[in-house]
Amino acid sequence: MPELPEVETVRRGLEAKLTGGVVARVQRRRADLRAPLPRNLKHRLEGRRLERIDRRGKYLLFHFDTPTVLIVHLGMSGRFVLTAPPAPPPALHDHVIIEWRRGPVLTFNDVRRFGLMTLTRAHDLAAHPLLRGLGPEPLDSGFDGPALGAALRGRRTAIKAALLDQRVVAGIGNIYACEALFRARISPRRIADSVRGERAARLAAAIRTVLEAAIAAGGSSLRDYVQASGELGYFQHAFAVYGREGEVCPGCDCGGAVRRIVQGGRSTFYCPRVQR
C-alpha cells in the first residue's frame, strides 16, 4: 500500500503524538509477519523513551534511548492506529500493541502480513541489511538529474521497473512511478540507461514534485490506508494516469487515451502519445 508519501504522512502523524513518550507495555499478538517479530521486542522496548521517528525510503525508524532503533516496513497493508487509552480489545489483524506511560495507544495492524518490524542498534543503522542497499532519498537536496542519471547508468531494464527498484531511488512504488513518468513525459518502456541529461533532470524533478504534492495532500488513500489520525489522504483524486485506463489523457490536447500495460507483473498506466 504505502509508498514514500504515505510513509512520510504516517511518520509525521506518529512523531507529533508519540515523541518523548516512554513505553509502558508491548503486546506481541502475532509474530509471523514478513519476517518473524523479534522475540525480545517487549524487553527491548519497555521502559525506553522515544526520541524521534525518521524515515528512509519506505522504512520508518523509531529511535529510542538505549540506543535502540525499531525498524518498520508497512508492506502492502500495514498501518498504525492511535487510540485513547486504555488499550482497546484487539481487533482482527492487530499484531502489535504499544502502550505508553501517558498518551495514545499505538496499534500495528496488517491484514496481509507483508509488513516487517525489527530491532537494531542506532550505530549499525546505515549498515543494516534492510537499509544498506537503498538508493538516494528523492526529497534530499542532492537528488537531481545527474544523481538520477548516474543511478540509471548501464541499466538495460525499462525505466518503470528501474524506478521500482529501491536500490535506484528509495521510496517509489507502483503509483508514483507511473505518475512521475507521466509528469516527465517519459515512456515507462524506455530503457533506463537512455534516461540521461535533460530527460533525467525532468524525471528527477517530476519525482520530487509528485512526492511533495502527495505528502501535502496527506498521501493517497486506496483501500484501507488511513493516516494515524484516522483521516484519509486525498492525493488519489489527483492521479493523472494511475487507475485511469481508457480515460482521455489529462493535461494536454493529444486526444489519446490512458493505456494500461503489465510490466514485471505490475500494472503500468501511461499515455503513449505524450510519453516517449
Place this chain on the structure above:
DNA sequence: CTACCATCCTGGTTGC
C-alpha cells in the same frame, strides 16, 4: 547483469 516468475497473505471487486 537482466527478465521473468512464483511466493508470502487476506479481502474487495468483478464476472459468470
Place this chain on the structure above:
DNA sequence: TGCAACCAGGATGGTA
C-alpha cells in the same frame, strides 16, 4: 444471490 477468479500500493529469491 452465490461463487470463483482475479486483482492489489512490496520485496525477495530462484531460474534461465
